[in-house]
Amino acid sequence: xxxxxxxxxxxxxxxxxxxxxxxxxxxxxxxxxxxxxxxxxxxxxxxxxxxxxxxxxxxxxxxxxxxxxxxxxxxxxxxxxxxxxxxxxxxxxxxxxxxxxxxxxxxxxxxxxxxxxxxxxxxxxxxxxxxxxxxxxxxxxxxxxxxxxxxxxxxxxxxxxxxxxxxxxxxxxxxxxxxxxxxxxxxxxxxxxxxxxxxxxxxxxxxxxxxxxxxxx
Amino acid sequence: xxxxxxxxxxxxxxxxxxxxxxxxxxxxxxxxxxxxxxxxxxxxxxxxxxxxxxxxxxxxxxxxxxxxxxxxxxxxxxxxxxxxxxxxxxxxxxxxxxxxxxxxxxxxxxxxxxxxxxxxxxxxxxxxxxxxxxxxxxxxxxxxxxxxxxxxxxxxxxxxxxxxxxxxxxxxxxxxxxxxxxxxxxxxxxxxxxxxxxxxxxxxxxxxxxxxxxxxxxxxxxxxxxxxxxxxxxxxxxxxxxxxxxxxxxxxxxxxxxxxxxxxxxxxxxxxxxxxxxxxxxxxxxxxxxxxxxxxxxxxxxx
Numbered sequence: 001x002x003x004x005x006x007x008x009x010x011x012x013x014x015x016x017x018x019x020x021x022x023x024x025x026x027x028x029x030x031x032x033x034x035x036x037x038x039x040x041x042x043x044x045x046x047x048x049x050x051x052x053x054x055x056x057x058x059x060x061x062x063x064x065x066x067x068x069x070x071x072x073x074x075x076x077x078x079x080x081x082x083x084x085x086x087x088x089x090x091x092x093x094x095x096x097x098x099x100x101x102x103x104x105x106x107x108x109x110x111x112x113x114x115x116x117x118x119x120x121x122x123x124x125x126x127x128x129x130x131x132x133x134x135x136x137x138x139x140x141x142x143x144x145x146x147x148x149x150x151x152x153x154x155x156x157x158x159x160x161x162x163x164x165x166x167x168x169x170x171x172x173x174x175x176x177x178x179x180x181x182x183x184x185x186x187x188x189x190x191x192x193x194x195x196x197x198x199x200x201x202x203x204x205x206x207x208x209x210x211x212x213x214x215x216x217x
Numbered sequence: 218x219x220x221x222x223x224x225x226x227x228x229x230x231x232x233x234x235x236x237x238x239x240x241x242x243x244x245x246x247x248x249x250x251x252x253x254x255x256x257x258x259x260x261x262x263x264x265x266x267x268x269x270x271x272x273x274x275x276x277x278x279x280x281x282x283x284x285x286x287x288x289x290x291x292x293x294x295x296x297x298x299x300x301x302x303x304x305x306x307x308x309x310x311x312x313x314x315x316x317x318x319x320x321x322x323x324x325x326x327x328x329x330x331x332x333x334x335x336x337x338x339x340x341x342x343x344x345x346x347x348x349x350x351x352x353x354x355x356x357x358x359x360x361x362x363x364x365x366x367x368x369x370x371x372x373x374x375x376x377x378x379x380x381x382x383x384x385x386x387x388x389x390x391x392x393x394x395x396x397x398x399x400x401x402x403x404x405x406x407x408x409x410x411x412x413x414x415x416x417x418x419x420x421x422x423x424x425x426x427x428x429x430x431x432x433x434x435x436x437x438x439x440x441x442x443x444x445x446x447x448x449x450x451x452x453x454x455x456x457x458x459x460x461x462x463x464x465x466x467x468x469x470x471x472x473x474x475x476x477x478x479x480x481x482x483x484x485x486x487x488x489x490x491x492x493x494x495x496x497x498x499x500x501x502x503x504x505x506x507x508x509x510x511x512x513x514x515x516x517x518x519x520x
Contacts, residue, residue: 062399078430089425106431108225150429 001027001189002158007067009043009213015062019213021057025191030184033193035210038176041193044169044210045160048191049081051165059098061158077103079107082151084161088143090135094147096122097131103154126177130175141172148179158189164216165196173199226438226441233442236415247411248447251404252454258396259486260459265389266490267483281356282373283344285362293368294342300366301346305388308347308358313482315340337428341370401501404451408444408505416513423517433514438509441503448502452495460485 004023010016017040022041025031033041044051047059058067066077071095080200091099104114122128126146135143151159160181165173177192177199184190196201200207209216237244285293293334294312301310306484313321323333360372416423423436467482474481486494 001344021264064434072432074431075430075435080427081430083428085428089421089428091425093422102426103429105225105228106426106435111224111228125289147317 001025001029001192003060004047005058005060006169007047007054007059009040009047009052010055017055018047018054018211021213021215023208023215025189027179028184028190030181030190030205030208031192032203033191033206034195034197034200034207036090039194040213042162042212043119045083045162045191045193048077048158048160049083073108079103079154080164082154082158082159083158084144084151084159085166085210086162086166088147089145090141090146090150092134092136094134095131096127096133096135096138099135099146099148100153103150107154111156117153121149125149125181141168141176144176145179148176152183152188156188158191159181159183162190163188163193165194165199170198229438229442230446233439233446234333236439236443238447244447248409248454250452251447251451251502252458254400254403255455255494255498256458256462258265258393258400259455260390261294261393261396261460263459263463264488265386265393266486268389269386269445272482281346281348281363283369284371285342285344285368287341287371289342289368297344297368298368301344304359304362306349306357308349310344310346313345313421315342315344318343324381342352356470395462404448404501405505407506408447408502409509411447412440412444412506412509416517420517429520436514437507437510440506444502444504444506445499446502448505449495449499451502452498455479455498456486456491456494470505484505493511 002023002025006022007018007023008016008019009018020043033044036042047054048061048066050069054067057148058065060066061077061080064077071079091102092105096116101114102116105119109117110183119128121132122131125148127149130138130142135146138146144166148161148164151161158178164176164180168176173196180190180192230473283297285297296308298312301307315338319338322340347415348359356374360374426436463483463485468480470483485491
């Protein structure tokens with residue numbers, strides 16, 4: 001599903017965020033990416049959504065080489081992916097419902113089905129009763145869940161989360177992780193970057209460990 | 218598919234209208250500024266059209282009037298007729314008898330009361346002559362020839378003042394065109410800035426939209442609609458300003474014209490011209506927005 005071949009990302013200042021990465025993630029797999037901050041976790045995830053472009057190597061998603069994707073095609077790649085951003089990127093000028101609605105508007109969904117889609121997504125993350133609330137009044141955990149609802153509302157085949165448990169206490173973090181696991185169980189390919197090793201102690205899933213831009217065994 | 222596309226556009230249209238309403242004073246002011254800017258050239262153009270219509274009643278083809286001597290009889294008339302038929306420079310001519318001329322004056326001009334009080338007809342028999350050539354020199358030559366005919370009292374060169382009026386109209390049109398061009402640039406600039414400010418306030422939304430798969434045209438669309446709507450609104454404003462001005466001028470003009478027992482009034486732009494004005498204004502608003510979006514959107518790239 002997701003394949004990295006000799007992928008490197010070197011920033012203009014000469015710093016190697018990723019160095020010769022080879023990687024293969026099967027469809028429906030759930031994978032954790034760990035490492036210290038600055039190890040290249042975020043860069044790895046951003047490469048998949050073509051938010052960053054690799055300086056060397058090739059990345060393919062469902063057989064499509066995205067390292068050489070034309071700018072006009074990039075939006076359609078991103079629609080296949082649900083991204084939970086590290087800094088949430090919620091829009092504070094609209095309520096919870098409209099935040100989740102945005103991906104559906106962008107993809108041009110039929111107006112008659114969007115409302116039920118949005119409510120289904122909000123229900124999955126337990127925010128159904130807050131659909132009219134403005135995001136500014138939500139707690140950190142609620143914002144995280146809102147971000148997840150927005151990432152899954154258009155039913156992407158790949159779900160990517162960058163530090164989704166960042167500032168949450170351990171109980172809340174396990175809650176969030178359980179949500180991702182539920183998506184994995186219905187066949188979504190899930191990638192989660194986290195520095196929180198304690199969360200991964202009893203996981204059965206693959207863990208990719210990044211150290212200074214390289215994959216450790 | 219097409220229905221969804223149509224629905225999306227309709228949705229964006231309503232969004233843009235809502236955005237316009239959300240800052241009514243600002244929107245109204247910029248629409249007013251653009252409308253006034255438009256009303257100047259469009260107003261001048263309207264006046265020119267009216268003048269043109271007025272001058273059109275007299276005809277713009279070069280024409281001469283041949284007035285025969287007061288005491289001319291049927292024999293003289295026939296002789297002149299033969300001379301005109303023989304002349305190659307004459308395209309066509311028409312005989313206007315003194316009785317017919319009197320009737321025309323009584324019907325058309327404000328002098329009907331004066332004419333009625335006369336005991337006899339003071340008008341001469343006349344020919345109106347249309348020329349084949351528009352060259353002024355040929356004109357003058359022909360006039361001299363005709364003036365030399367013994368039956369002819371006076372030859373009047375009717376097109377002189379029409380020519381002057383036409384020159385004036387052309388001049389006015391050029392001024393209207395220049396104003397149109399200049400103020401169009403100004404309107405594009407105003408729209409450019411309006412949209413630039415909007416893009417700045419929508420920076421987060423644009424960035425997030427790009428991150429979750431919005432195409433450039435999706436991001437552009439609301440701004441283009443906004444520009445087009447404002448353009449259209451300013452076109453309508455200009456049209457209303459002209460209508461109001463004409464209304465006021467017509468009240469005065471009617472009072473003035475009635476003193477000469479004439480019916481004069483200024484007409485608004487024709488339907489076709491009105492639609493052209495509105496379309497042009499809409500297009501300018503769209504264009505300003507398009508340029509603004511093109512020059513600012515690429516600066517907002519997700520990181």
